[in-house]
Amino acid sequence: MTKTKRIKAVIFDLDDTLIDWSGLQGTYRELFAPSYGNMRQFLVEQGYDMPSAEDWGRIAYECVVEEWTEKKKTYAGANFGDAIQAMLKRCGIDPEKVSLKEIMLAYGHTAAPGVEPYPDTHPVLSQLKTDGYKMGLITNAFHPMWMRDPELEKYDLIKYFDARITSGDTRFMKPHPAIYWRMLGLLNLMPEDCVFVGDRPAHDIQGAHNVGMIGVMMDPPHLNRGFEGTNPDFVINSLSELLPILENLN
Template sequence: MSASQRRVEAIIFDLDDTLIDWSNPSVSREQYYEPKIAAIHDSLSSAGHKLPSVGEFFILVDQAIISVWAEAKKNWQITSFGDMLERLLMELDLDLNKIDMDHLLRRLDWGPRPGVLPFPDTVPVLKILSQMGYRLGLLTNSFMPMWVRDAELHAYQLLPYLDARISAADIGYLKPHPNIYLAILDTLQASPERTVFVGDRPLNDIAGANEAGLISVLMAPPHLNRLEENVVPDYTISCLSQLLPILAYLETG
């Protein structure tokens, strides 16, 4: 069957706990962020900007992160890390005209969190799906721009398979808001009813996919227990390989 004759034309994946396994990170969120925020502090201080101590600065950034996410959950609109940082630096009376935000984001030196890896079947399944001619996309509820998180995808060797990638930070909306699904469908030139969405969070990934009219697949790896959340996916899998028989069924059923 050629790609154009198939029922499904595109498959979109969530990133965290869908393509990569967060069951066993070997450093905490704080341990991961601390040197990154220290690098930003160092960059600003070396340029002559007056800042609180690195320890105090870390606490301020951490509080800002917590407050951005608390706010985002009210209406599914997200402030990006860059905009959040800009706001904080303004509150600290720094002259934003003298600060290159892209440079500061590069100083984060973003990459995989130690201990977090793709699931064993992630690359093989993406390769098969790509060879079958499906257009593949990635939609992540991250407040980092996609170009920052691409460092992880590059390290995990996932980049070559993903035809479109959108981070919530780039759009300003989080899953389950329909706008972020429309954005990636538009990029992939795919219609919702011919697109499968795979994600691990019922209230974000699945609720949004259902509302936007996509075929929803709940990824429920053994280390998560999200089946009790009251959102019904079209299909449920516990590893990505289980997607292959579902696609075969969708094409013939």
Template sequence: MSKNIAAILFDFGDTLVMFPHLAANDKSASFKKIVKRMYDFLVKNGFKIEWEPFFENYRIIRLKQIEMQRQTGKEYDLRERVSKTLEALGINLPPDSEIIEKALEEYLKGYERNVTIEKETYTVLEKLHSEYKLGLITNFAYPPFFHKIIEKFNLKRFFDAIVVSGEVGWAKPNPKIFHIILSKLNLKPEKCIFVGDHPEIDIMGAKNVGMKTILLSKEKSSLYADLTIRDIRELLSAINRLKIKEK
């Protein structure tokens, strides 16, 4: 197996970088605070809208988009979410309008300031990059924000291939997004180990296309992961254990 594994593939959010779980409860004060940033920006730029109807429509449309993604495997458009929210309030703006782009930038600043990375992540990636091809598959409905974060933490240099759901139209756990990165790396799934924090989106998604899997999570567990680790510092030894296990 040590000769067969050619690539280590990663999820991004909450695997390599930690995102604040502000949207876990879409009625939480933290989530409302972030949406309010976007609302305030729109009001400041002349939109005559009330906060409560704006927030409630945004919340409902968000949930519909997430459910549709689960059913179809297709990534939703974050810009369309804002456009549909405004449409529900009687304002027609195309998703690609400049004001929506700027409103989203303001909204995402609320997340960006709380994104963190452990210094050990760099050490692990340096080591792995010297031995394997590295790939990254991330579910990001608004790709500019992903690229901003990966540049901020200087992580792009480690990866031989990166696939962003908002750029290819498919989201994990849909097999199509996994096959896209396999094509980019010119590898078969059995030659890859996938590392992620979500039991269904990451682990089941990768498992269903034939990859070995490692769940990296302090709280979650999975019956389907080949191995589970609680800290990125355990990853190198976990990969070696998987190799031995398959000999």
């Protein structure tokens, strides 16, 4: 008879937990500028009288910042669609007349240059799969999951996950308990069955603790974050360190 494990699932954050942003080339604003340019081009092709590329870039940036600032006040899950609607309104376009899905497709989200999984991401996830753990992914991204999935496919990570959610889809962001409960519902598990692994204590670890889940802080050398008032159950500097922790918990 096989022994029943105490921990049945590992739920991960994505950015800086499974993929390494330390090698990002350029700034975030530079990174997203071409995608916002694509959106403008799409709207021009739809016949809309659009602001100059420079003005549109500024409007897009401001609307994104406003969306995050506003939603973060209640951890209500910044939402890309809401930000796009604000951008359209600022340009005098009725958001009801444009397909959000088509604009998002035109945006053309891609993996960021210089960003890659850590060297031990695949070996560790593969081992967890072999050991029979369920795996979940919760990212505080304002994009819908379908926009981030091609990134996971590019990194060949998508195959490991039983469930994946973004805060944009869920309309709640970490550390709000609702986004954790959504994942638990998808995995059909309770908090005590799971371990959460993430790099941002105030979001990832606090959120895990808010629902009574074990929180493992991923603290790779390039981040060196403080604990931000939280008390992580474990701190690891690389994903490989997770395996003995799970073995001990079980």
